[in-house]
Amino acid sequence: MGKLFERFPDPLARLIVVVFALAVVGVIVVFGLIPKSMMDVDAQWASAVKREEARPIKFAGFHACAECHDKLYETKKKGYHRDLSCETCHGPAKAHTEDPDKVKPDIPAQRAFCPQCHAYDPSRPRGFPQINPVAHNPLKACASCHNPHDPKPPTTPKECSACHGEIARMKAVSHHVQLECTTCHDAPQQHKVSPRAVKPTKPQTREFCGKCHRKDAKDKMAKNAPKIDLAEHGEKYVCWQCHYPHSPEVEQ
Helix, strand or coil, X not given: CHHHHHCCCCHHHHHHHHHHHHHHHXXXXXXXXXXXXXXXXXXXXXXXXXXXXXXXXXXXCHHHHHHHCHHHHHHHHHCCCCCCCHHHHHXXXXXXXXXXXXXXXXXXXXXXXXXXXXXXCCCCCCCCCCECCCCCCCCCCHHHCCCCCCCCCCCCCCCHHHCCHXXXXXXCCCCCCCCCHHHHCCCCHHHHCCCCCCCCCCCCCHHHHXXXXXXXXXXHHXXXXXXXXXXXCCCCCCHHHCCCCCCXXXXX
């Protein structure tokens, strides 16, 4: 190799030689060592299809479930679990459809099953029903209070903290602790039943926060609230675009 490079004293020429050599090696590997079957896309597709078709079918699909369990299917179709396949909770049902008397679907009666989706997780969207499995009706099976095919709560939550526990805990140690949630939000009754379909309102103007925080605020709750010149402070931005309302910082 050293003698070869002696013929090419120029660095650029040496680089060209190395690149050419690597290209030759690559061509030899591709066309000489790699089996043709690995380069044939059609053959790979055919092999993959054949392999998948050889696997036993385990799932029946919700259409098969609806043929026999039509009333349950209609209930589920109108409920909060309408987007879940039956087999998400009951397991693969192909064998059950072929011999329903002998093979029964799973019925998840264990308390640990439902919290896989409904245990509190801050990454889930607001309005998604979440609970603390340790504190929420301890030891009770979920189905003893909730119909799994239409899992409405047995009683409508009366406090916002029932669903917005993280916000409630934050607000409890903030400067807004004495404010009711309804001071700033209008939550229709239907929001408590369908929280993701019916949203509560939130302030959309600077003047709303200004009722307590502008210099000439006369609201009785504004006595000790920090005051600002509403015409100059924050320019055109709505207050909550800079200040988190459930835990607003205050300069001393």
